[in-house]
Structure formats: structure tokens, C-alpha cells
Amino acid sequence: MLTTEELVASLKSVLPAEQVSINETIREQHGKDESYHTPSLPDVVVFPASTEEVSKILKLASQYKVPVVPFGRGTSLEGHIIPYDHGITIDFSLMNKVLEVRENDFLVRVQPGVTRTQLNKELKKYGLFFSVDPGADATLGGMAATNASGTTAVRYGVMRDQVRDLEVVLADGTVIHTGNLAEKSSSGLHLNGLFVGSEGTLGCFTELTLRVYGIPEYVMAARASFPSVQNAVSAVVGILQAGIPVARVELVDEPSMKQVNLFNDTNYKEQPTLFMEFHGNEAGLKQDVEFMKEIVADYQCEGIEYETDQAALNQLWEARHNLAYAFIHGYPGKKMMTTDVCVPISDLGAAIDNAREALNKLDLPGGIVGHVGDGNFHALIMIDMNNPEEIRKSEEFNEVIVIDALERGGTCTGEHGVGVGKQKYQEREHGQSLQVMERIKLALDPENLLNPNKLIKVKRELV
The missing domain is CATH 3.30.465.10 (Uridine Diphospho-n-acetylenolpyruvylglucosamine Reductase; domain 3)
Structure with a gap:
């Protein structure tokens, strides 16, 4: 096995020296993502500038059996880029054309x-x-x-x-x-x-x-409030069934709307709310929006506001995108755990209600938001990482919503990915198919060097 010094020397033989770093700060930056998972530092970080240089790095890693983890900006949420096996982290920031x-x-x-x-x-x-x-x-x-x-x-x-x-x-x-x-x-x-x-x-x-x-000719956004999550989700199903060309439809629950108002100094109704956006031509969209108003009224919509001005549109979606920061700002000293599942859209309302019930039962502060047009929802939970009981509760909550999603024919993650955080649910979700995935992994990476023990945890005796 190579020492770190030997590894660095080998990398500098195929890359310019300034593209190879063992600086402690740089290694720390590449040893964590935006998740709650425990950090771990790579031995060395490299910054290739071309495909040829990436190929040289991987040939060297293969020769010396050194683990390799690709790194973008570290915004992942399930520990994907944390190098628990150390080795080389490849930062692609120089390949940005x-x-x-x-x-x-x-x-x-x-x-x-x-x-x-x-x-x-x-x-x-x-x-x-x-x-x-x-x-x-x-x-x-x-x-x-x-x-x-x-x-x-x-x-x-x-x-x-x-x-x-x-x-x-x-x-x-x-x-x-x-x-x-x-x-x-x-x-x-x-x-x-x-x-x-x-x-x-x-x-x-x-x-x-x-x-x-x-770029669409005309964009219109709407914010609609409902008496319950179930009403809001049912309204979305109605909109989709009607064939209305909705480009975005986001559910924000009542506790989350409170955080939106606190963080953005807005005065939106603090009820389950749909944030919607429509793309198309002006005449056609106005007809579609009129039809949408009739549909949401059937589900007891308690108020709807429209935006067509670009500044107002930006404010609306910034409020949604900044919701995580709204919770972080509202709970100083706590760290956010965010998780996601995806279920058939007909089950979404019940799945969200189940998640809110579990969150309340465990007495954890947090909100539930969702890309309700495709059955995907997220829970944002604020926990004290120095409090073992809160950590236990958050893990219990995650287990509750994942098992519920799988029992409804859904998936443990709709978009965050598996990484290390959702790995334990892979066999339950995929069954025998997981063995097929393991075989594919070993066929392409027989030494299990590429981001090892993420997504698919290959049994050591197979390597």
C-alpha cells in the first residue's frame, strides 16, 4: 500500500503539481457535504483540467488500488461525496466550460x-x-x-x-x-x-x-391556500388530470409557511399552500388559469394570488428555495436533517399526513414540502447534533416515512439519492434486483475503488 507521500508523488508525475493538494483546509472542504453525516477527509485532492488527466488519475488509482471519489460542489444530502475510505477526491471545478x-x-x-x-x-x-x-x-x-x-x-x-x-x-x-x-x-x-x-x-x-x-413566451405564478394537505394534493391531481400545462407545483405545509414569513418578512397565509407556475403563450395560459381556478375551488381553496412580474416571480420561488435556510435561521444551534421519499401521487396526501403525525409524535421541529406533481416530498427537521435523543428521534422518523413509502409502492428517495444515508433500505426496495446491481458494479469496477460503499455496498468477499 502506498504512503500518502508516495501517492502524492505519483499523482504529481501525471498532473501539474499545483493541481494536487494535501492542504488540511482543502481536504476538510472535500470531507463533507450538506448532510448531517459524519465528515471524513480524503488523503489527497486533485483538480484535473481535462478528460485525459482524469483518465491518468484513474489508471494510477487502479494500479495502486486507491479509492476515488468524484466531487462537484458538495451540495449532496446523503453523504455521497464523503470519502470514508479516504484515498483520492477528484474535484471537477477546473472542468467548467x-x-x-x-x-x-x-x-x-x-x-x-x-x-x-x-x-x-x-x-x-x-x-x-x-x-x-x-x-x-x-x-x-x-x-x-x-x-x-x-x-x-x-x-x-x-x-x-x-x-x-x-x-x-x-x-x-x-x-x-x-x-x-x-x-x-x-x-x-x-x-x-x-x-x-x-x-x-x-x-x-x-x-x-x-x-x-x-424560454417560454409567458410565465404566470400562483399561490393557493387550502384548509388541509389532503385538499391541496387532491387539487393538484385535478389540475394534472385536466391537462393544464403546470411547470411547477410545490406544496408547503403550515409550519413551513410560518418559517417562510419569518425569514422573508412576507405575510403569506399560514396554511397548506401550493406554489404553482405555468408556461405557455399568454392567451392560452389565461384560459388554463381560469380552468385551474374552477378546479381548486372544488377543493376548498381559501385564497389564490397571481404573479406575472419577474421580480414577484423571483421572490415567490426564492421563498420556496430558501426554505431550508429559513428553518436553519429559525433554529440557531441546530443542524438540518433533510430527507425525501416518493410515492404514487394518489397516496401522497396520506403519506404526508403520516409524516406530519410522526413528526408531532416525536416532538421534532420541522416542515414538510413536496414536488407534489410527481409524488415527491421532503421533511426538513432541525436537530441538536449534541443531543443523542434528538438524533435517535430523527433516525426513527426517517425510518417511519421510508417504510411507509415502500409499503405504498414508492421509493426511499425521489431525488436526493442513496449515498450512505439510504443504503440500508436498498434490499427492501429492490429485492433480488440489488444483486444484479452488485454484479454490474463489479463488472465495471472489479476492485470496488469508485466511491466505495456508497449506493451499492458490495460484499467484501466478492471483491
């Missing part, structure tokens, strides 16, 4: 370190935008690795739906492409679907070709 915009094909080719807001700033010049909006200004490589989703998934789909091609460096340094530029293909296995959501366990993404969309 928008390489090509194919506006007539509605495609863009980027390096993995490009962030969501950086891409949309560039696309705006062409009248285009990238749709996936997880809230955080994450890198596109990281978003593909976790199959990120967010507020616009109900209209445009999740990250897996946007990926046309990936350039991937495998564990042995081999460089492959998983797709092409065509809109559809019946050729070969669907490698895009395999690699998107693999959380760095099958390879490192060095280029992504992504689908983009035309």
Missing part, C-alpha cells in the same frame, strides 16, 4: 464542473434554458450522478430525461460515450440510464450532452 451550444438541436455539451446557473446564463443568449432546478446551484456532473430533480420535474422531467450522452472515464481509465446526439435510439443497452444516478460508483463523468428548451 460550456463546450458547445447546438441551438437548432436543443442540445448543449458541457464539462461536469459547469453549474446550473452558469449554464442558464449562457443559454439565455440563445433564447434557451436548462430545466432541472434542484434548488442548490449544483454542478451538472453532480446532478447527473444523483439523477437530480426539483421543482420543474412535473413539466420537463428529471435529470435522466435530459441526458443525451455522457463521456465517462471508467475505473481502469478507459474513456467511453454512453449515447449520441439523436433524439431516440433502439441500438444497444441504455447506458445513459445506467450511469445517470450511479453516484460516482461506476465512472467519472467528464462531458455531458444535455437537452435544453426554449
